[in-house]
Amino acid sequence: MRSTFKATVKMLLRTPGAIVWALAFPILMATLFMFMFSSMRTDGTVDAVPVAVVADGAWEESTFSQVIESLASGDDALVAVREVDDAAEARSLLEEGEVDGTFEVDEAGVPHLTVAPESSDAHQGERGRSYGINRSILETLASSYVQSAALIEEVAASDPAALADPAAVARALSLEAGSERVSLTRGTPDETVRYYYALMGMAALFASQLSMLAVANIRPTASAAAARRSIAGVSRVRQLAGALAGSWLLSVAFLTIAFCYVRFVVNIDFAGREVLCLVGIAGSAFMAAGLGSLVGSLPLHGGASAGSGILTGLTCVLSIFAGLYGEPTMKLADAIARAVPVSAWINPTKLVCDLFHSLYFYESLAPFAARLAACIAWGVVFFAFAAPLFRRQRYAHL
Amino acid sequence: MDIVRVTGLVKRYGDLLALDHFDLSIKQGEIFGLLGPNGSGKTTAINCMLQLLTYDRGSIELFGEAMAPTRYDLKRRIGMVPQQVAVLEELTVRENIDFFCSLYVRDRARRRALVDEAIEFVDLGDYVRFRPKKLSGGLLRRLNIACGIAHKPELIFFDEPTVAVDPQSRNAILSGIQGLRDEGATVVYTSHYMEEVEQICSQIMIMDRGRVLAQGTNEELKRMVSTGEKIVVELSELPARVLERLRALPHVLDAAFADGELTVRCEASPHNLVDVLGVLGAARIVPGRVWAEPPTLNDVFLELTGRELRD
Numbered sequence: 001m002r003s004t005f006k007a008t009v010k011m012l013l014r015t016p017g018a019i020v021w022a023l024a025f026p027i028l029m030a031t032l033f034m035f036m037f038s039s040m041r042t043d044g045t046v047d048a049v050p051v052a053v054v055a056d057g058a059w060e061e062s063t064f065s066q067v068i069e070s071l072a073s074g075d076d077a078l079v080a081v082r083e084v085d086d087a088a089e090a091r092s093l094l095e096e097g098e099v100d101g102t103f104e105v106d107e108a109g110v111p112h113l114t115v116a117p118e119s120s121d122a123h124q125g126e127r128g129r130s131y132g133i134n135r136s137i138l139e140t141l142a143s144s145y146v147q148s149a150a151l152i153e154e155v156a157a158s159d160p161a162a163l164a165d166p167a168a169v170a171r172a173l174s175l176e177a178g179s180e181r182v183s184l185t186r187g188t189p190d191e192t193v194r195y196y197y198a199l200m201g202m203a204a205l206f207a208s209q210l211s212m213l214a215v216a217n218i219r220p221t222a223s224a225a226a227a228r229r230s231i232a233g234v235s236r237v238r239q240l241a242g243a244l245a246g247s248w249l250l251s252v253a254f255l256t257i258a259f260c261y262v263r264f265v266v267n268i269d270f271a272g273r274e275v276l277c278l279v280g281i282a283g284s285a286f287m288a289a290g291l292g293s294l295v296g297s298l299p300l301h302g303g304a305s306a307g308s309g310i311l312t313g314l315t316c317v318l319s320i321f322a323g324l325y326g327e328p329t330m331k332l333a334d335a336i337a338r339a340v341p342v343s344a345w346i347n348p349t350k351l352v353c354d355l356f357h358s359l360y361f362y363e364s365l366a367p368f369a370a371r372l373a374a375c376i377a378w379g380v381v382f383f384a385f386a387a388p389l390f391r392r393q394r395y396a397h398l
Numbered sequence: 399m400d401i402v403r404v405t406g407l408v409k410r411y412g413d414l415l416a417l418d419h420f421d422l423s424i425k426q427g428e429i430f431g432l433l434g435p436n437g438s439g440k441t442t443a444i445n446c447m448l449q450l451l452t453y454d455r456g457s458i459e460l461f462g463e464a465m466a467p468t469r470y471d472l473k474r475r476i477g478m479v480p481q482q483v484a485v486l487e488e489l490t491v492r493e494n495i496d497f498f499c500s501l502y503v504r505d506r507a508r509r510r511a512l513v514d515e516a517i518e519f520v521d522l523g524d525y526v527r528f529r530p531k532k533l534s535g536g537l538l539r540r541l542n543i544a545c546g547i548a549h550k551p552e553l554i555f556f557d558e559p560t561v562a563v564d565p566q567s568r569n570a571i572l573s574g575i576q577g578l579r580d581e582g583a584t585v586v587y588t589s590h591y592m593e594e595v596e597q598i599c600s601q602i603m604i605m606d607r608g609r610v611l612a613q614g615t616n617e618e619l620k621r622m623v624s625t626g627e628k629i630v631v632e633l634s635e636l637p638a639r640v641l642e643r644l645r646a647l648p649h650v651l652d653a654a655f656a657d658g659e660l661t662v663r664c665e666a667s668p669h670n671l672v673d674v675l676g677v678l679g680a681a682r683i684v685p686g687r688v689w690a691e692p693p694t695l696n697d698v699f700l701e702l703t704g705r706e707l708r709d
Contacts, residue, residue, distance in 0.1 A: 003496075003497060003500035003501070004500075004501075007486070007489065007493070007497045007500075010488065010489060010493065011486060011488040011489065014488040014489075015488060217486075220450065223484070224480055224482035224483065224484035225484045225485055225486050227450060227480070227484065228478060228480060228484040228498065228545070228546075229498075229501065230450060231448045231449065231450050231473065231476075231478055232473065232498070232501035232502060233470050233471075233473045233474030233501055233502040233549075234470065234501045234502075235468070235470060239501075
């Protein structure tokens with residue numbers, strides 16, 4: 001078994017087709033993606049939100065103006081303030097798209113926020129991409145202030161002495177006072193990472209070519225050398241085990257190289273769970289080995305070339321439904337996954353894509369574990385179908 | 399002791415009967431020649447013995463034990479040099495020999511020595527780092543042989559190992575096979591080259607259409623056929639009526655004239671040459687060179703299997 005393992009690894013490493021599809025192609029695609037998405041990717045920080053304030057007397061006397069001033073200072077300012085003389089001028093800036101909102105304080109010191117509708121002309125295109133987020137920031141800022149001010153007034157009315165303890169006031173105003181913080185997502189959401197995860201799915205499926213070739217080389221009908229192997233003093237099962245172990249290990253190695261390229265050269269975030277990614281790669285490679293052995297066991301007329309053609313076609317088609325080929329296919333993949341959730345568990349490319357995405361997106365490891373288990377289960381199913389096909393094949397030659 | 403004993407072997411491919419109650423027994427230390435036209439069942443018989451093919455009826459015993467697909471203990475004692483070159487294109491010469499040897503011998507140190515010996519045996523020392531596609535036809539055949547014999551098998555099947563090989567390589571292969579026999583191996587050898595079989599085989603079987611036609615030593619086989627001698631006469635021309643007279647002679651089996659040579663195949667008789675020359679003299683034909691030769695294995699083969707072309 002060890003010698004079959006060694007020979008398989010050597011043979012596959014010297015098969016140009018296997019190297020191209022299972023190693024070079026994913027790296028090439030990742031490089032293409034890197035250039036394509038370079039303009040879209042951000043570092044996860046938010047630029048200061050441009051806001052106009054009506055700097056009249058009420059503004060100057062309000063506490064809210066001090067809050068805004070503190071938020072507008074420093075290197076990581078949350079808002080960029082433009083002071084105007086009256087509401088009309090502020091509105092004009094808003095309509096022109098110069099600012100994303102305006103603040104005005106009434107006589108009672110209560111701030112009022114004015115924002116433009118998302119459909120407004122000034123907030124379309126490149127500008128509109130950040131407008132939704134900026135608008136939310138301004139709304140949160142205003143409502144938080146109003147809530148906090150109301151809370152302080154209530155405390156002052158019911159227990160004036162409590163205001164003498166600044167720490168108690170700070171606790172009362174903090175988020176932790178009345179709510180429990182639960183993190184659902186792990187990383188900073190970045191849409192482009194999904195394409196790289198889909199690429200990992202494609203790479204995993206391309207890796208199935210390795211086990212297909214390894215199995216096809218043992219089928220007694222495949223070649224004279226294969227027939228010679230089948231009359232040897234080592235059982236076919238042991239030879240098959242060695243060949244599959246070799247092809248699986250090589251798949252893991254190729255996928256790890258592709259992963260390292262995506263992680264460290266393209267600099268794609270895997271939420272700091274690189275070790276778990278390697279576990280995921282091992283599971284993906286197991287599924288790919290199963291698929292490859294199934295195709296390699298089919299009694300195809302064209303032999304390994306026909307098997308390679310089938311796997312290449314299958315990989316390219318299934319990658320559509322993992323959203324690999326751009327925004328339209330990503331939307332299609334999402335739509336299909338929403339309409340037929342089970343499809344995400346049936347399509348190996350999508351499954352591997354979601355495996356990595358679950359590591360990136362969810363704090364909990366349960367979604368990752370479920371997908372890893374699905375990969376292994378698929379591998380077992382593929383092997384179960386491949387085994388009788390392989391066993392039934394006998395040499396037949398006049 | 400019989401190393402190989404095949405009894406009543408029947409193998410069908412659909413309606414085609416490839417082996418028809420085929421019997422075979424080979425003694426230890428023999429080089430056994432298996433002859434037959436294309437499609438006669440030689441390779442099928444070998445593949446059945448190796449359990450590469452299933453068969454419909456009959457029994458196969460190797461080394462005195464019943465052979466079965468899972469008898470890996472017996473398989474480890476067998477070597478096979480197939481008709482087609484059966485090596486792995488991606489591995490070098492040395493890696494190929496080592497790999498096929500590893501399917502029989504696990505111990506790495508012992509294997510290394512065996513591989514070195516096999517390389518020396520086929521004289522491929524200068525090509526150990528070459529991949530098969532870089533080798534000539536003759537070198538490939540030698541590699542094919544090395545892959546089949548490196549593990550020092552006790553029983554070796556050579557299925558037409560000298561096809562497309564130059565005379566020098568052929569001689570080397572034949573003397574190598576005799577060397578293996580001298581070291582104690584039993585060899586089953588199939589070929590279409592009669593002179594090779596005559597040269598190295600101690601027992602010869604001629605088979606056709608899945609059946610055994612004749613078996614014996616070279617001399618025994620020659621005695622089994624009608625041809626006693628072959629008379630060849632060089633002539634510038636030969637009228638058809640003279641050829642007919644020659645064919646009508648008492649012990650003549652057939653006579654043919656082609657390319658300035660008259661060939662007369664006769665049964666064994668002391669007066670054949672005198673009779674042939676008498677007919678030519680009566681027709682006032684002056685012969686050039688004249689010679690008579692005993693039947694060859696080729697004559698035996700053609701007489702037993704017929705002269706019509708096969709697929």
